[in-house]
Every structure is written in C-alpha cells, then in structure tokens.
Amino acid sequence: MKQLAETLAERIDQPAMLAQVQGWAAVNTGTANLDGLATQAAMLADAFSALPGAVELVDPAPVTAIAADGREFEKAHGQHMVLRVRPDAPRRFLFTGHMDTVFPADHPFQGQTWIDSETLNGPGLADMKGGLSVILHALTAFETLPEAAQVGYDVLVNSDEETGSLSSSALIETLAQGKYAALTYEPSALPDGTLAHARGGSGNYSLTVTGKSAHAGRNPLDGRNAIVAAATLAVRLKELQRSDISVNPAKIEGGAANNVVPDHAILRFNIRPKAPDAAERFVAEMNALLGEVRQSQEVDISVHGGITRPPKPVGARAQKLFDLVRDCGAVLGQHIDWQASGGVCDGNNIAATGVPVVDTMGVRGGKIHSPDEFMIVPSLSERAALSAFVLSRLSSGDTL
C-alpha cells in the first residue's frame, strides 16, 4: 500500500504544476470577465486533453437577475469545461472545480508575489486554480495504473462558482447522477490541510414590492408605500431567524422623491440554513409572511431567487469517504483532519444529489477572497498524490 502511494507521488511533476498554475492565475477570470474566462477555458481544455476521453466546452444555462428598477434581465456567463473519461465504466467518479475568481478585471489584485520560498500570493492561486492543477496531475498519475481501466470519471470546471453556480447547477446535478463518489477542489479549510466537513446552505432572494404612488401631502391615503412594505418585510424576515437558520436582510433599493408615496422597492436578503428542514420551514414561513404583508399593506410582492446551495450534512457514505481520505493521507505522511464550515460551494449541490463528496481536496492555502490570498506551493504535488491514491483505492476494491 505504501509502495503504491509512493509510486504515485513520484509520478507527480511539481515544477510543471507550479508553472501551470502561475500561467492560469495570470489570466483574470472574475466571474463577469467573459473574455478572460474564454481564454482560461481554452487553456484548460488544452491541458485536460492530455487525459483520455473527450473535452467539451458547454454553454452556460440562462440566468436572470433583478435590476434596481425591478426589471428582470439576463446575466451572461462563461462556458464550462467538461471532460468525460470511460463513460461506460461500471464505477465512475466526479471531479469538480471552478475557473472563476472573485476579482474582477479592474481589481488592483492581479499579480503574483512570493511571500517566502514556499508561499505564493496571487489571485485565484488557492481558490482555485491550484486545485484545478491538482485534479489534472492526480488523474495523470492515476492513469499510469492498470486499475484506471476499470473505472471512469467526469471532470467539470465551471465558470460561475463564486456567484453561486446558477448557470452550472443543472450541469453539476446531471454529471453527479450515478457517480460512486465526488471530489471537489476548493482549497483546504485551514492552511494545515484541514478539510471542510458538514456545510450549511445558502439562498439569495430579491423581493420586488409594487405599491401605488400618490402625493405625500394632497392624497397620501391613496398611496401604498412600497418602502414601508419592504422595511416591514426586512424586520419580519429577520424575526424568522432561528438557531438553525440565519437571515440577513442586506439591501433595500427603490423609493421616490420626498413628496411622493413610493410605489417601488426591492428588498434583497440572504439565508443560511444549517439543515434541509430549516430551509423548508423558512420557505413556508416566508410565503405566509408575504401573503400577510400583501394583504395588510395592499402591495404586490414578487419573489425572485431561492436556495441555490442546499445544506450539506455528512451522511454515512460521505463519512466513509472522509475516513478514506484521512487513511490515504496517513499512508503518505499527511495528517488530515476536518471541521464544519460556514461557507458554501459546489460540494453542497453535489451532496444534495446523494453522492458522497469531499469538497476541499485542493491546495493548502488561505486568506481567499482577499488580496492576501496565498497558496502553499509544495501542497500542489502533496494534494495531487493524495487524490491519486484515494482514487486508486476506490478503483481497487474500497467501498463506501
């Protein structure tokens, strides 16, 4: 067992990984930067074509959002990369990552800086272009083993994870169907390699309130004040917060001049349910509240949005996958631990399909979503060896 782990580790080319990640991170891929995403998608398609199977760039599903004036508009997204290897194999796996970052093209954080000989600072290095390289090099090493022929896998690299994977969630769901297990390559929860375990969920809503305008002095009673209704909703929604769900009214837009009863407002809010039943209860309570406010304030309220990241509890099979990752780490001399996380990612969506997933198999690093984001460089080959070994175990008898 130890020999197999060491053989795999030796087959991973750390300098090639670093050069690749530095090249990928030099391309700005803010979720809205369609040109940057197209460049990155082409680079990824080229790199992943070194594996057997067929690479495809898949168009994003249509996504709409609500503008400040209440208008629904279509939001453009980049293409997603999919690689399918041995689609007819009886046991298949899913590997996922994202190519987008939270840094738009005009953000000052674009370059890379060495902090010390093992730590590189730069946008998207840890979150998660490093992880994309881990996927590629883990699979490249795995493909040198005879047991690779027994199994198959799909790789998905989406372009919109940082804004909630709205244009790729259906694709994630489709690709997860029938898979034995999934691994997602977000950076480790802590710089020491600790994995994220159970995760809460997340949902984003925009409530568009339409009232009736009137003169604030002449006939105020003829008006139906959309700002007051939106403010009432904000207060009442906040009161739906419980120990198993947080509710964050974030923004009210709209209104009118001081002498006008405003007929238009938009309330935007986020919820973080810790468990599926909390999410269901919230939706029922919210719908009852909307009915009540529609009636009492005589306004129209339309709902846009919903739960985009279902809560991710860790079931028995997922726990066995965590245990396997820890055991494989131990053979490789890596100490692997885990802890619950308040964050969300595509692992939430995969877990909701019933497929066991560990979603922080990417590089070790930290301070993500900030200009201090860093990647611990030796973790590239370390984590690639870990994934290759986990996959070899799952392909030669280990069950979940």
Ligand SMILES: [Zn+2]
């Ligand atoms: Zn990420």
